[in-house]
Amino acid sequence: MAEIEIAAGFIPLTDSAILVAARECGFAEDEGIALTLLRETSWANIRDRMAIGQFEAAHMLAPMPIAFELGLTPLSLEVVAPMAMGLGGNAVTVGTGLFEQMKELAPFVSPDPQGSGLALRAVIAARKAEGAPPLQFGVVHPHSGHNFELRYWLAASGIDPETDVDIVIVPPPFMPDALASGQIDGFCVGEPWNSVAVSQGAGRIATVKSAIWKSSPEKVLGVRADWVRNNPHGLSKLLRALYRSAQWCGDPANHAALAHILARPEYVGQPASLIARGLDGQVVEGLSVADKAWFFEPFARAATFPWQSHALWFYSQMVRWGQIEHTPANADKARRCYRPDLYRAALRSLSVPIPAANAKVEGALTDNEPVGATAGALRLGPDGFFDGRIFDPDRLDAYLSEDAD
Amino acid sequence: MSGRLPSVLVIDDNSVRAAIIEAGLREAGHDRVTVITEIAGIAGKIAALEPDVIVIDLENPNRDMLENMFQLSRAVKRPIAMFVDRSDRDSIEQAIEAGVSAYVVDGLRRERVKPILDMAISRFNAYSRLERELEDARSALQSRKVIDQAKGLLMRSRGMSEEDAYALLRKTAMNQNRKISEVAQGLVLAADMLGKGGSDG
Numbered sequence: 001m002a003e004i005e006i007a008a009g010f011i012p013l014t015d016s017a018i019l020v021a022a023r024e025c026g027f028a029e030d031e032g033i034a035l036t037l038l039r040e041t042s043w044a045n046i047r048d049r050m051a052i053g054q055f056e057a058a059h060m061l062a063p064m065p066i067a068f069e070l071g072l073t074p075l076s077l078e079v080v081a082p083m084a085m086g087l088g089g090n091a092v093t094v095g096t097g098l099f100e101q102m103k104e105l106a107p108f109v110s111p112d113p114q115g116s117g118l119a120l121r122a123v124i125a126a127r128k129a130e131g132a133p134p135l136q137f138g139v140v141h142p143h144s145g146h147n148f149e150l151r152y153w154l155a156a157s158g159i160d161p162e163t164d165v166d167i168v169i170v171p172p173p174f175m176p177d178a179l180a181s182g183q184i185d186g187f188c189v190g191e192p193w194n195s196v197a198v199s200q201g202a203g204r205i206a207t208v209k210s211a212i213w214k215s216s217p218e219k220v221l222g223v224r225a226d227w228v229r230n231n232p233h234g235l236s237k238l239l240r241a242l243y244r245s246a247q248w249c250g251d252p253a254n255h256a257a258l259a260h261i262l263a264r265p266e267y268v269g270q271p272a273s274l275i276a277r278g279l280d281g282q283v284v285e286g287l288s289v290a291d292k293a294w295f296f297e298p299f300a301r302a303a304t305f306p307w308q309s310h311a312l313w314f315y316s317q318m319v320r321w322g323q324i325e326h327t328p329a330n331a332d333k334a335r336r337c338y339r340p341d342l343y344r345a346a347l348r349s350l351s352v353p354i355p356a357a358n359a360k361v362e363g364a365l366t367d368n369e370p371v372g373a374t375a376g377a378l379r380l381g382p383d384g385f386f387d388g389r390i391f392d393p394d395r396l397d398a399y400l401s402e403d404a405d
Numbered sequence: 406m407s408g409r410l411p412s413v414l415v416i417d418d419n420s421v422r423a424a425i426i427e428a429g430l431r432e433a434g435h436d437r438v439t440v441i442t443e444i445a446g447i448a449g450k451i452a453a454l455e456p457d458v459i460v461i462d463l464e465n466p467n468r469d470m471l472e473n474m475f476q477l478s479r480a481v482k483r484p485i486a487m488f489v490d491r492s493d494r495d496s497i498e499q500a501i502e503a504g505v506s507a508y509v510v511d512g513l514r515r516e517r518v519k520p521i522l523d524m525a526i527s528r529f530n531a532y533s534r535l536e537r538e539l540e541d542a543r544s545a546l547q548s549r550k551v552i553d554q555a556k557g558l559l560m561r562s563r564g565m566s567e568e569d570a571y572a573l574l575r576k577t578a579m580n581q582n583r584k585i586s587e588v589a590q591g592l593v594l595a596a597d598m599l600g601k602g603g604s605d606g
Contacts, residue, residue: 044468048506052498074472074508142473169470
């Protein structure tokens with residue numbers, strides 16, 4: 001079989017799992033792909049190395065391809081997202097002292113987003129009364145699910161992310177130290193960095209992404225558009241390999257093995273026991289069985305499907321926080337970065353259930369429900385936001401005007 | 406002051422490499438060059454300096470933070486683009502391969518910035534070359550030591566001459582398609598484990 005060489009960049013995070021397992025467990029090899037994985041120190045590096053052709057594909061923050069397409073980055077490139085790399089997996093961790101203060105002012109049970117949000121609001125009000133400086137929260141990138149879910153949670157809790165707190169950018173592996181040393185008061189990051197901070201005694205988890213927005217998108221596979229145009233079969237092979245890999249990663253029976261692979265120094269380089277917490281959803285005590293399963297999902301509930309409604313929600317938040325001006329043309333650019341057509345074309349031969357629609361109304365499913373699929377049975381959801389809002393991608397303007405009020 | 410050369414800020418936690426770049430820029434007549442090796446408090450420093458060009462090591466994990474800062478234009482009052490010109494693919498490639506990136510304030514003409522970027526690229530490459538040579542020299546020295554040890558072992562345990570001992574190592578290496586130093590290393594390790602590694606034989 002002709003070998004296809006693919007180089008992919010990644011950042012040391014648990015949700016790089018499906019790329020790592022595709023290489024380590026032979027799913028890439030089965031498709032005739034020689035997959036090289038290169039660990040990077042910044043999302044900017046991933047972008048730059050991709051721009052000059054060193055990477056064909058990469059582990060990317062879900063809003064990144066949209067930011068490229070909208071010209072928001074200092075270096076331009078064209079990237080498509082033909083696959084997602086899982087749902088959930090992030091948490092909001094606050095310093096131990098701040099956590100205690102929140103509990104004191106307004107008792108809540110972690111990771112309840114409503115309770116923890118109100119408690120944080122109470123602390124912020126108290127600090128204002130004392131004339132204390134605003135709390136600082138770290139996120140990994142301005143164009144990241146972390147930035148947008150943190151802001152969503154804060155705003156829905158009555159905290160203005162622009163004026164009531166300072167949001168700063170910190171690289172994921174530096175978050176625990178930045179929290180421990182008091183440079184920041186809290187952060188929103190992917191695993192294992194929340195569990196690392198908790199295990200060091202530096203912080204406690206206030207809430208989790210999967211509670212702020214259930215079944216919410218986090219990373220995508222970004223692929224260079226010129227490579228996709230010239231290698232349609234190569235892309236299909238890569239997507240099939242990653243689909244198989246996601247299936248393997250999603251099976252709880254494989255979590256221990258996966259945690260050991262990810263723990264290796266060339267991947268995440270943190271103890272397997274800490275990585276396993278994120279895979280098993282054991283990041284906070286007191287999560288229900290269902291909540292545990294929802295914390296991070298690499299496969300089930302169409303976790304690898306690139307929903308265009310996800311792309312449009314990220315776009316809506318870019319507009320909301322002033323990163324881009326809303327025009328129908330911009331919204332269209334954002335939507336078109338996500339390529340369910342490429343996903344379906346690649347996976348057709350596997351006869352697996354694939355959503356029949358390209359977009360869905362986010363927040364419409366309150367339970368795990370059967371939906372229309374190309375083959376077999378597929379269950380999605382729940383996919384609700386904690387404040388009960390609904391995002392209908394066909395009513396984007398109405399959604400945007402709710403925030404503008 | 407249109408004749409004045411642009412001011413340059415070099416951000417690099419490798420202070421030796423930063424010094425090499427700074428020296429190069431000063432030799433080329435740049436009198437406004439600042440080097441920052443410590444990332445703490447960098448926003449304030451950039452705001453105070455208002456540099457025209459920022460040169461930063463590609464592996465610096467704080468690039469996302471810095472780019473965000475440039476974008477918000479709080480620290481840097483003018484918009485910033487990466488490299489000289491988005492269309493200048495060649496310099497972008499050379500820079501990334503050398504491990505350096507550069508941010509330039511809007512409105513600076515290409516020919517005023519290009520020499521700075523070229524200087525940074527060549528000095529980054531020179532530094533990497535130096536590092537590689539040093540590493541090579543280190544490992545060459547290491548292999549020579551190991552080969553000498555292995556020769557000594559053979560001379561003592563089998564009563565060989567130094568010449569014969571070396572010939573045997575070389576022949577074994579050729580037969581096994583390995584480096585002489587690897588065969589020698591194996592022999593020294595084995596001798597160590599069998600307790601024959603002592604210098605008294």
